[in-house]
Amino acid sequence: MMKKEAKFYIILSVFMLTVALISVAVMMEYGGNSDQKDEKLVLRYGDVNPEGNITVESAHYFADRVNELSHGRIEIDIYTSGILGDELQSYQQLQMGALDFYRANGSSLSKLNDMEVSILSLPYLFRDREHFWKVCSGPIGDRILENIRESGSQMVGVFFLDEGVRNLMMAEEPVRKLSDMKGKRIRIMVSDILSDTISAFGASPVVTIYAELYNTLQKEEIDGAENPVSSYYSNKFYKVAPYYIKTGHMYAPSVVVMSEITWKHLSPEDREVIRKAAEMTEAYNQSEIQKAEDDAYSRLSQVEIIEPEDPDEWKAAVQPVYEKYGAGNEELIQEIRETK
Incomplete structure (x- = not known):
């Protein structure tokens, strides 16, 4: 290797x-x-x-x-x-x-x-x-x-x-509630915000090369990853990670x-x-x-697509991420949230 x-x-x-x-x-x-x-x-x-x-x-x-x-x-x-x-x-x-x-x-x-x-x-x-x-x-x-x-x-x-909005994919077992994330190894891109978000969910973020993600999932070196559904489908990750959890954690x-x-x-x-x-x-x-x-969702009939339990619990878990990265950018965040 x-x-x-x-x-x-x-x-x-x-x-x-x-x-x-x-x-x-x-x-x-x-x-x-x-x-x-x-x-x-x-x-x-x-x-x-x-x-x-x-x-x-x-x-x-x-x-x-x-x-x-x-x-x-x-x-x-x-x-x-x-x-x-x-x-x-x-x-x-x-x-x-x-x-x-x-x-x-x-x-x-x-x-x-x-x-x-x-x-x-x-x-x-x-x-x-x-x-x-x-x-x-x-x-x-x-x-x-x-x-x-x-x-x-x-x-x-x-x-x-x-x-598209980013969701979780899991290789061996599904995630249905926030507590299921504890100890899971989740592949992420190089991103401090994403790393801290996955950590806030109780999982362990793992940075790997995107081109190696399919093999990394196949070899069970990680438990899962996160990706928009269009990329999940086009990269054929569903073949090695058949559980897709619609956390919608990041846009x-x-x-x-x-x-x-x-x-x-x-x-x-x-x-x-x-x-x-x-x-x-x-x-x-x-x-x-x-x-x-x-189109991607229509072609994923063999995948278990999961709506996570208690979405508000997931949103509450990432509050420390806002406290860390939102400092000094409160006006911009408020401006974004108030955009109609």
Whole structure:
């Protein structure tokens, strides 16, 4: 296991270095040309999800709109299934200019810097999908996207995506009430808020590479994990974790971020193309996410889908998370909660 992982990281490191060197060469050439209007530009976009997932479908929609609005001059290549690395590795590539776009999670972005986007990952913050989009597509969302760049992350917040509310999946036995979580090992992404949320439920959070999650569940190295139903289905986690518990504990938004290096090299006209395509993609995602979730649930007939007992008990358990991460952000949290 260790040898395989070491080999994987060596290969990935060599690949990332090669991509970085190529990117620098491309940017030098692009930046040295004062006439960009007719120059073809190929950009790279990464996502940890596979083809068929709503976030990847949204990525393709975004790429198509950019291509159309630029009259075929700008192309975006989509790299799926975490082929370019996990989230933290992808953030590093963005900062180097080796990757142009990445579909990030607001929860993991907070590991890079103190960003307002992390507040959107607080458990049970959003009432429902309508509330989520009222916040993310309104003035609060605009401010939070701008804050990504202002924080010094070396990234630019471009637009939000809705991957769906996050729920629990269990491999060997179901969870029906909060006390069932005691001692369970639950895989999470890199996120302090999510880690503390799972701990507040009485379980033990375990950080693993997303690409290894299926095997980790299959080998029973963990008891469960958490994911939106669209990802649960598209990644086929139901084959190794046949219990899906609708805790709805987090509505952490996906945030498409762009390398600030790439952004600075774009002309004003090309930036406007990106902005318009971003608006169109948010609208597309809003119209498609519910259908993606309904389709996923309709295909999970072999899975036991569980409504947890006493939802209020779960919500009460995470109060310490608010006390820890809400400090200094009380006004923003109140503003979000009062959004109608």
